[in-house]
Amino acid sequence: MIENKIVLDENEIPKKWYNIQADLPSPLDPPLNPQTKKPIGPQDLSAIFPIGLIKQEVSQDRYIPIPDEVREIYKLWRPSPLYRARNLEKYLKTTAKIYYKWEGVSPPGSHKPNSAVAQAYYNKEAGIERLVTETGAGQWGSALAFATMLFDIKCRIYMVKCSYEQKPYRRVLIQNWGAEIFPSPTKLTKAGQEIIKKNPNTTGSLGIAISEAVEDAATHDDTNYSLGSVLNHVCLHQTVIGLEMKKQFEQIDQYPDIIVGCVGGGSNFSGACFPFVKDKIDGKKPDLKVVSVEPLACPTLTKGEYRYDFGDAIGLTPLLRMYTLGHNYVPPAIHAGGLRYHGDAPLLCKLTKERYMEAVAYYQKEVFEAATIFAKTEGFVVAPETAHAVEAAIDFARMAKNKNEEKTIVFANSGHGYFDLSGYDAYHNNKMINYVHPEKEIKKAMASLIKI
């Protein structure tokens, strides 16, 4: 049988999420309270998160049941298909097999509702009436607007200013699902006012928008904060991707040699790869290559330092041990807005530090070239973030061809790019800028880090 698309039944949607904390070679360094520099406890998080999510954040249980209500909603688009990219293989004349797990089938068009729906569920359970969040390219904002609509929760979104301007249709989508949305920095929060005073023309950043949302949640009783990436519970929810993928590969009697995915805060790739990284930790697949892909304009894993830093730009969040470029680093306004984050998920960082995972970084133009090849061969127009994973998959397929190796490559195809066509437009009209690694800016941001 020649398979092109490997699908699962609705009843094969995972019943449990996989928690890699149970299998780490050594425990994560705990998040620290910035004032005391002591590990924070659950009570420190309860001002902005519901108990259900706090428990997941620190859980050491290997598998955590997915509530029936959440699985019912997942059925709208899950299980998502695993495709074999035969036309791309032909185009590259590669000896490798290329697969991709397509998360663009969800209503908001990315992997993000896998966590948004779960987060809305646990907040509803805790009696929360309003959720606030930040969004970069608008993918997370639209996912949370969609999820809160399903659970009848109010929603406010702070959207990074340069993306708000580049991507007006994401704003409209968010408003369609009934949420409020503002370009960040705003004058609605102290954090926003402070940034505007210092730099009135700022393009905004994810870190700044997080500061605004956290402040909003901390100052309203009925309101919680919701984060679309980075935290352990978000990576946990996304493991439905990798758990399904494993079943799909079993169905065709294959196992990947190389898994790649783009990393902004690390959630889609953590979700896709952790169930496979487990096999590597267990010694069953020692040669498995697990590769994160990031922009050279924001090279967190490839150029950052592994140390404690704030999750946001102002310094409101606990300190997290992760690869970081410095919390007040503002990356150039690349089209992949969702990859403009100074840090990455502590779980993914730890596994990178311990060499279970590795990372590469690319220029903006080369990833759009790859995404255009992908559109011409496979048809799907991927998000600028996802384009990074496409470029890496193509690179590995070319390497396999050069060495005449039969590698099986799979990439996490995290979402579609139908709201990101302005980036493709800039690419086609030769107006795209290749930002080089902003070494000076990063040095400056790193110099301001707290020493632990």
Ligand SMILES: *Cc1c(COP(=O)(O)O)cnc(C)c1O
């Ligand atoms: C947000 C987003 C990303 C980056 O976020 P991660 O948490 O690293 O997954 C990647 N791809 C798409 C399509 C996104 O919307």
